[in-house]
Every structure is written in C-alpha cells, then in structure tokens.
Amino acid sequence: MASIPVPDRVAAPPSKDSDVTGRTGKQWLLKPELPDSHVVSTRIYTDPEIFQEEVEKIWSRVWLPVCHESELPEPLDFRTTGLAGNKPIVVVRGEDNRIRAFLNICPHRSNLIVRSPAGNLRKPEPSGNANHMTCMYHGWQFNAKGQCVEIPRAQSYQGRVCKEASGLRQLRTEVGYGGMVWVNLDDGCGPLADFIGPALDPMLEQLETEPLEIFHYQKGIVRTNYKLFFDTSREFYHDYLHFHNRQTSMVKSGYFEQKYTTHPNGHSVTGFTTVDYSSHSDTGTRLLTFPGLPRNGWRHTTLFPASAYNIRTSCLRVNVMIPLSDRETLVEIRGFGLKRDTPGEREQRVKDYVSVWGPFGWNLHEDLLCAQVQTQAIQQGSGAEWNVIAREEENKVHDEVCVRSYYAEWARLMGRNPAEPR
Amino acid sequence: MTYIPPEILQPIQQLVYRSCLFMNDESWKDYLALCDPQSFRYRVTNYSPEIRKDQVWADRDFKAMKASFDLLPRHNSDRSKLTRQVSIYTVDYDDGAREANVVSALTVYRTQLDGVNSYIDSGQTSLYAVGLYKDRIKVTDDAAKLMERVVQLDTRQLDIGSHKPF
Numbered sequence: 001m002a003s004i005p006v007p008d009r010v011a012a013p014p015s016k017d018s019d020v021t022g023r024t025g026k027q028w029l030l031k032p033e034l035p036d037s038h039v040v041s042t043r044i045y046t047d048p049e050i051f052q053e054e055v056e057k058i059w060s061r062v063w064l065p066v067c068h069e070s071e072l073p074e075p076l077d078f079r080t081t082g083l084a085g086n087k088p089i090v091v092v093r094g095e096d097n098r099i100r101a102f103l104n105i106c107p108h109r110s111n112l113i114v115r116s117p118a119g120n121l122r123k124p125e126p127s128g129n130a131n132h133m134t135c136m137y138h139g140w141q142f143n144a145k146g147q148c149v150e151i152p153r154a155q156s157y158q159g160r161v162c163k164e165a166s167g168l169r170q171l172r173t174e175v176g177y178g179g180m181v182w183v184n185l186d187d188g189c190g191p192l193a194d195f196i197g198p199a200l201d202p203m204l205e206q207l208e209t210e211p212l213e214i215f216h217y218q219k220g221i222v223r224t225n226y227k228l229f230f231d232t233s234r235e236f237y238h239d240y241l242h243f244h245n246r247q248t249s250m251v252k253s254g255y256f257e258q259k260y261t262t263h264p265n266g267h268s269v270t271g272f273t274t275v276d277y278s279s280h281s282d283t284g285t286r287l288l289t290f291p292g293l294p295r296n297g298w299r300h301t302t303l304f305p306a307s308a309y310n311i312r313t314s315c316l317r318v319n320v321m322i323p324l325s326d327r328e329t330l331v332e333i334r335g336f337g338l339k340r341d342t343p344g345e346r347e348q349r350v351k352d353y354v355s356v357w358g359p360f361g362w363n364l365h366e367d368l369l370c371a372q373v374q375t376q377a378i379q380q381g382s383g384a385e386w387n388v389i390a391r392e393e394e395n396k397v398h399d400e401v402c403v404r405s406y407y408a409e410w411a412r413l414m415g416r417n418p419a420e421p422r
Numbered sequence: 423m424t425y426i427p428p429e430i431l432q433p434i435q436q437l438v439y440r441s442c443l444f445m446n447d448e449s450w451k452d453y454l455a456l457c458d459p460q461s462f463r464y465r466v467t468n469y470s471p472e473i474r475k476d477q478v479w480a481d482r483d484f485k486a487m488k489a490s491f492d493l494l495p496r497h498n499s500d501r502s503k504l505t506r507q508v509s510i511y512t513v514d515y516d517d518g519a520r521e522a523n524v525v526s527a528l529t530v531y532r533t534q535l536d537g538v539n540s541y542i543d544s545g546q547t548s549l550y551a552v553g554l555y556k557d558r559i560k561v562t563d564d565a566a567k568l569m570e571r572v573v574q575l576d577t578r579q580l581d582i583g584s585h586k587p588f
Contacts, residue, residue, distance in 0.1 A: 071473050071474075079472075118471060118473065119474075214475075215475065215477070216477055217470050218479075219472075219578075220580060220581045220582065221581065222582060241498060243496040243498075244497075347478075347481075350478050351478075354478065358480070358583070359584065360466060360480040360583060360584060361583070362493075364583055365499065365500070365582055365585055366497065366499075368581070368582035369498060369537060369582050372537065372582055373537075373539070376538060
C-alpha cells in the first residue's frame with residue numbers, strides 16, 4: 001500500500017520568527033493533507049445539532065443490546081433500560097416465556113410506568129395488581145404483552161378512550177448472540193442477523209454452545225461523546241495507554257501480525273490472539289476458558305454504533321454506550337460466565353474479570369480516563385480541529401482501518417462527511 | 423452487647439482509623455503493615471438491583487494487593503486524592519478466637535487533580551462513594567491485624583472508576 005506523503009507545509013519550519021518552534025495559529029487550523037477518510041473534524045463530537053441528527057438517523061434505526069436474558073430468567077421478570085434520545089424502555093418476559101420490549105411510558109399522561117431497575121411483576125405494588133405493569137399515577141395497567149388491561153373508571157371516557165386502543169408502544173425485539181436482548185426502534189428494520197452479518201461469527205462457538213449468565217453489571221455516566229470512547233474499542237494502537245496490555249500482549253510474538261476485518265454495517269473484528277497474563281504480576285494466570293476458546297485466547301468484535309463483545313479467555317464483557325447528549329454517555333458494561341459454572345469457577349471468572357475490567361480494574365479506568373480527558377480537549381472553541389486516523393499497516397493491529405470504517409458507516413447513515421461535516 | 427476491655431478495643435479502633443489515614447496518604451506500605459499477610463483478603467462488593475445479584479468488584483489477597491500497589495505508578499490513573507472517612511458502628515469480639523468483627527460506615531470523597539481538566543477542576547471535592555467496611559481483625563499480644571476487609575458499597579456509579587482501592 002502506498003504511503004501518503006507528508007506535506008511540506010506541516011514538516012516545514014512554522015514561522016520566520018525563530019522563537020516559534022511549534023505551528024502558528026494558521027498552520028494549526030489547516031486541515032491535514034490527508035484523504036477525507038483519514039481525518040475527522042472534531043465538530044462531530046461537539047455539535048448538538050449533529051448529535052440530534054445521530055439520534056434520529058443512527059440510534060433510532062439500529063439494533064442495540066439492552067440487557068441479557070439471564071437478567072430476567074423467570075416469567076414476568078422485567079428490566080428497565082433505555083435508548084438514546086431519552087427513551088425509557090421496559091423489557092418483560094411474558095408468561096409465554098417470550099421476551100418483549102416496550103416504551104416505558106404510559107399512554108394516558110406519559111408517566112414512567114415501571115420504575116424499578118428490575119424485578120418481577122408478581123410482586124404487588126402499592127398502586128397496582130400483581131402480574132401487570134401498573135402506572136402509579138392513575139392506575140392504568142398493562143400485561144406483559146403490552147396490552148392495556150385496566151383503566152380505572154373507564155366509563156368516564158364515554159367510549160372515546162378504551163383499553164383496546166391504549167396498549168404500549170412495542171419495540172422490535174430479538175434475543176441472540178449469547179442471549180443478549182436486542183431492540184430496535186425502527187418498526188421497519190430488517191432482522192437482527194442481517195444487521196450483525198458475519199461480525200460475531202468468530203465467537204459464535206463461545207456465545208452459543210451453552211447458556212451464559214451475567215455476573216457483573218456496571219454503569220457510569222462519563223463526560224465524553226460516545227464516539228470518543230468507542231474509538232478506543234476500534235483500534236489497539238492505543239495499547240500504549242495500557243501498561244497491562246503492553247506487558248501481556250505487545251511483548252508477545254505475533255502481536256503485530258493480528259489483523260482487523262471490517263464488516264458491513266460498520267462492525268469490525270480484531271484478529272484472534274492469545275494473552276500472556278502471567279507477565280503482569282497482578283492479573284496472574286487464566287485457568288478457565290469458554291467453549292472452543294484456547295486457554296488465554298482473546299476475541300473481540302465491535303458493533304456499530306457503540307457496543308462491543310470482548311472475550312478474555314475466562315470471561316465475556318459486553319459493553320454498550322448510550323449517549324445522553326453530545327458530551328455525556330451512559331456506559332453499561334456486563335460480565336458473563338457460563339450458566340453451569342460451579343461456585344468456585346464463578347469466583348475465579350469474577351476474579352479474572354475484575355483484575356482487568358470493572359471499576360477497579362486496570363484497563364477500563366484507563367480507557368474511560370482517556371476519553372474523558374480527550375473530551376476536555378475537544379470542546380467547541382478549544383482549538384481542537386482535527387482527529388487523524390491515517391495509520392495504514394495492512395489492516396494489522398495498529399492500523400486505524402476500523403476507525404475509518406466506523407466513520408464511513410457514520411457518513412453513510414448521516415449523509416455527512418465526517419471530515420467536512422458542515 | 424459484650425463488654426470489650428479498652429486494651430483490646432483501642433487497638434482495634436486504631437487499626438480501622440489508621441488504615442484510612444494510610445490509604446488517604448497513599449502510604450501503601452504502611453497500610454500493608456496493618457494486614458496479616460497469611461489471611462488477608464480484600465474485596466469490594468455490592469448488591470446490584472439491576473441484575474438482582476451480589477457482585478464483587480475487587481478480590482485480592484495480600485500478594486495481589488501488594489502487587490497492585492507496586493504497579494500503580496506504571497499505570498495511567500486519575501490521580502485525584504481520595505479521602506476515606508469512617509465511623510465505627512459495631513465491634514464484636516470473640517475472646518476465644520481473639521478476633522473481632524468490625525462494621526464501620528465509610529464515606530469516600532474525591533478531590534480532583536487530573537482526572538478531568540486540572541486547570542478547571544483541580545481542587546474540587548465531591549462525594550464519591552458510600553458504604554460499609556466489614557473488617558475481621560485478629561488481636562495478638564503485640565498488635566491488631568487486618569485479616570479481611572469487605573468494602574460493601576451502596577454507590578454503584580463510580581464514573582470512570584479508580585485504580586486506588588477504598
């Protein structure tokens with residue numbers, strides 16, 4: 001692959017003034033002489049108008065994993081969650097064992113219906129019957145299929161408002177890829193499998209051989225644009241950020257030969273590798289694994305627009321970012337083991353997991369710290385103008401091809417060029 | 423409630439309070455000196471109403487705790503100061519085993535340094551976490567030693583997390 005020549009105007013002395021050893025203001029503002037695919041305007045991270053457009057054109061049209069089936073194992077179990085654009089969601093397992101998702105808004109006066117993060121509808125609430133989702137405001141009740149089953153003193157509507165026409169807004173819902181519950185706000189969307197395509201094929205054996213079970217749930221509101229945090233999932237050039245990864249991965253032979261594969265719809269896969277955990281004195285060795293995964297094996301897939309599957313030999317992490325605004329992101333991170341784990345195995349998986357990830361793990365803190373600090377630098381008017389994503393290494397691990405493929409998909413859906421978004 | 427003589431109670435109380443002072447000062451070596459190397463286990467736990475399960479967010483023995491302290495300077499961290507404030511609720515002492523179970527209220531404050539934008543935020547203090555310390559402490563003729571500490575958090579949102587234990 002031909003390398004891109006370094007433009008003279010960047011390499012040349014910046015000014016006749018010998019005291020100026022950096023770039024002048026004018027030089028700093030110049031767009032790097034790179035193809036548009038290799039540079040991103042920082043405006044896409046800071047412009048509230050672009051953010052609102054993202055909610056409409058991206059977040060309202062893609063499949064997103066909102067929880068795991070093991071979070072609602074019994075009939076009438078529920079889980080409240082949400083999507084970008086301040087959309088509250090409730091996921092319910094019906095008495096028919098089918099999992100459905102609804103907008104968690106009462107059609108009467110738009111109150112939140114289910115308030116608890118999780119539970120079972122058999123438990124009586126102060127204002128409502130068991131087995132139903134009951135809006136505490138006026139007592140309207142909905143069953144696990146989203147049908148309105150009770151309107152107190154409905155006769156006062158004189159037939160103008162009735163239960164039959166007052167069901168909940170149901171969302172397209174599928175369960176798959178390791179038992180994640182996926183929803184899509186677009187009633188006309190294609191099936192989940194069409195959206196994922198082959199992106200999760202390399203880890204299907206790990207995900208589908210036997211049931212998984214959640215053991216870790218962490219969330220936090222991070223002061224960053226979701227794309228900035230997600231960028232750290234799309235390339236491993238940033239392994240320089242992580243001492244753990246430098247010790248356990250970068251020093252291993254073959255590390256620089258890992259290759260990325262980009263897939264339709266903006267997804268990407270990092271090539272399989274193994275990790276030498278024993279070379280980091282705090283994270284020890286890994287004794288357990290997932291079905292079909294060699295010991296110390298590592299697989300990683302990122303899914304557009306902001307979720308990722310990451311298996312580090314003994315534990316699976318699935319994270320999803322829900323943007324709250326152009327500068328705030330709710331990060332939700334789940335850890336999984338095998339449902340059949342013995343207590344001892346589960347304890348070991350949890351130990352492995354929290355040594356690297358989790359709020360006290362080595363790597364997650366560094367990724368979030370970096371995104372948060374980067375966001376401080378990329379504020380409107382700060383002077384940050386361009387992000388360069390120009391590394392080309394034949395799709396190998398420090399290539400930035402997956403960041404470029406991400407923004408190519410972003411451009412396709414947004415109808416904007418990320419290098420020139422105006 | 424059983425009476426605990428002051429010569430036993432005071433070293434137990436001192437241990438709990440000193441453990442916070444040493445952690446606040448990031449005097450990790452001094453903190454470890456309060457711990458019993460053979461039995462020490464440190465865990466951070468919470469109950470998640472989201473997944474309706476007890477969770478473990480850190481699980482380290484003495485060796486792993488020491489390794490994590492030793493590695494701190496090698497990692498990129500939010501270096502904001504954490505201040506742990508405790509009030510001892512209860513001390514239950516088993517005279518035969520010469521062990522005490524101590525439950526303390528824990529409050530962690532964070533004083534910003536470089537985790538966001540130090541020019542703007544450094545020096546700001548905010549409440550970071552609340553929970554309990556559940557300690558198991560052995561009492562010898564020489565000293566009290568920390569055998570086990572469970573940091574049972576009520577707080578479950580720790581924004582970007584922390585490399586430094588509570």
